[in-house]
Amino acid sequence: MTxxxxxxxxxxxxxxxxxxxxxxxxxxxxxxxxxxFACHGLQGFGLLGGIDGQGTAVPFGSxxxxxxSVIELVGSVLVLVGVAARPxxxxxxxxxxxxxxxxxxxxxxxxxxxxxxxxxxxxWAFLLIAVLGPGSFTLSRAFRR
Numbered sequence: 001m002t003x004x005x006x007x008x009x010x011x012x013x014x015x016x017x018x019x020x021x022x023x024x025x026x027x028x029x030x031x032x033x034x035x036x037f038a039c040h041g042l043q044g045f046g047l048l049g050g051i052d053g054q055g056t057a058v059p060f061g062s063x064x065x066x067x068x069s070v071i072e073l074v075g076s077v078l079v080l081v082g083v084a085a086r087p088x089x090x091x092x093x094x095x096x097x098x099x100x101x102x103x104x105x106x107x108x109x110x111x112x113x114x115x116x117x118x119x120x121x122x123x124w125a126f127l128l129i130a131v132l133g134p135g136s137f138t139l140s141r142a143f144r145r
Contacts, residue, residue, distance in 0.1 A: 026135035033125045034080035037072055037092065040118075044069025064098070071095045079129060082138020089130035096123035 046057030058065035078088035104116030111117045
């Protein structure tokens with residue numbers, strides 16, 4: 001009776017496939033989160049229904065609303081394309097943490113009660129991107145090649 005050894009894949013091939021899959025998932029996460037955040041930033045300028053659903057924009061130069069919209073829009077575009085993604089993600093994360101603690105948290109302790117779920121999740125999502133980096137599929141990496 002002869003036994004045949006099972007086919008095995010090399011560790012390098014497995015790691016390479018896993019790394020590529022992880023990079024694709026990170027790119028998809030980064031792109032979706034950034035696109036949605038950009039849409040949120042555009043609302044401050046009266047687009048996509050505005051801040052009230054009627055097309056109202058935040059008054060020009062007002063703090064923190066107008067400046068928050070600028071950070072949301074510019075930061076999300078930088079993260080989306082992967083140019084200066086880590087610093088932009090830190091800025092976006094901080095802006096959402098500020099929004100949560102200044103606007104939402106004084107109303108009630110928990111995000112479900114103070115309507116701060118979106119600010120909290122964006123803050124943590126951008127912190128994750130800042131820590132992990134934008135991945136391989138970025139505009140800056142394409143230019144380096």
